[in-house]
């Protein structure tokens with residue numbers, strides 16, 4: 001039996017999956033999984049969707065059944081915060097001053113909501129959403145009904161707006177961009193999402209930011225930077241997240257937009273690894289570092305880090321993938337596109353039926369998104385991986401199977 005101890009800080013999806021993988025791979029030493037939340041590891045996507053609307057049970061959100069950890073002798077310490085890491089002595093310090101020595105350490109500390117600091121930001125009735133406890137609080141507030149102002153039309157804001165509408169609340173969304181997620185999607189896809197919300201009766205106040213919140217003790221008004229105000233009973237803020245890299249930073253690890261790791265998920269200290277939302281990892285396919293704040297990345301990168309810890313040959317090169325559900329609109333997005341020359345559409349977003357959008361640079365597909373069209377994501381990823389120029393007319397033609405395009409792109 002191994003005498004080694006592997007410690008994982010952060011009992012979210014990446015941490016829980018990493019712990020499971022260590023056992024799956026036959027590691028029989030000590031595995032300690034430490035999380036500061038009271039709950040055993042759970043997945044966050046339901047927290048803005050079915051769980052928030054009261055349509056699914058708490059149990060469904062958990063990553064593993066309760067006995068998973070005991071059965072595998074994974075020491076799960078919930079409600080326990082790690083206050084420091086000492087790479088010199090390979091120890092972590094817990095908040096109650098206990099120390100724990102490790103042979104390898106995985107930091108899977110995730111991310112936390114970016115906070116607004118405008119005047120009135122401290123008023124009651126302003127909600128953020130990251131944890132199950134946050135979702136419980138917001139769910140109770142939705143139960144009481146009324147008018148909600150959602151600040152931010154990114155994923156969390158958009159999904160909360162949809163859930164609130166589905167629960168019958170009056171919803172106003174405020175965002176400085178002209179259309180939701182404009183930087184990721186561009187104008188036309190962003191406009192599609194704006195229209196989806198408009199069709200469901202959401203008031204979309206786009207192209208303006210929040211200047212202040214006003215009210216007595218509790219927020220009653222959002223003031224925008226173009227001088228308008230929105231009356232509301234409560235506010236939900238979803239303006240992005242920041243990686244929780246404070247521990248790593250204090251320990252002297254290289255940190256830049258998250259914990260910097262290589263394709264083996266090793267940090268600047270050889271026996272410290274990082275995975276999930278907190279990891280800014282070298283991506284061998286894109287030949288640059290990428291920090292991905294999505295479920296599939298945490299799901300896969302945690303286990304990859306575990307294999308790397310065990311000495312396996314790991315080169316984490318999965319194409320980034322995420323999904324979102326708003327009302328009856330489901331989508332999957334694969335790839336990474338921060339600049340593109342054109343967006344090609346297969347199907348017509350304005351027709352209200354499903355479509356696939358492709359972001360192209362130099363004729364090659366960088367990213368693709370299928371909206372209410374299914375079973376194409378794999379082909380989209382293959383097109384991206386091929387790195388070959390594709391014929392945009394064939395790409396746009398629903399009659400041309402995507403896998404045949406792949407053959408075309410390989411000629």
Ligand SMILES: Cc1cc2nc3c(=O)[nH]c(=O)nc-3n(C[C@H](O)[C@H](O)[C@H](O)COP(=O)(O)OP(=O)(O)OC[C@H]3O[C@@H](n4cnc5c(N)ncnc54)[C@H](O)[C@@H]3O)c2cc1C
Pocket residue numbers: 009010011012013014015034035036037043044045046047048080081082083108109110111129130131156244247275276277278292293294295296298321322323324325
């Ligand atoms: C409401 C919501 C909806 C989402 N929906 C989608 C979706 O539809 N599709 C999608 O692709 N992605 C979605 N995501 C994103 C996805 O959930 C995240 O990418 C994923 O949770 C990241 O997992 P992680 O394990 O890296 O980090 P986290 O889930 O953040 O887990 C990290 C854990 O570490 C703990 N921790 C941090 N510091 C310490 C410390 N010092 N000591 C002990 N514990 C610590 C944290 O409290 C946390 O429990 C959603 C996220 C949210 C919040």
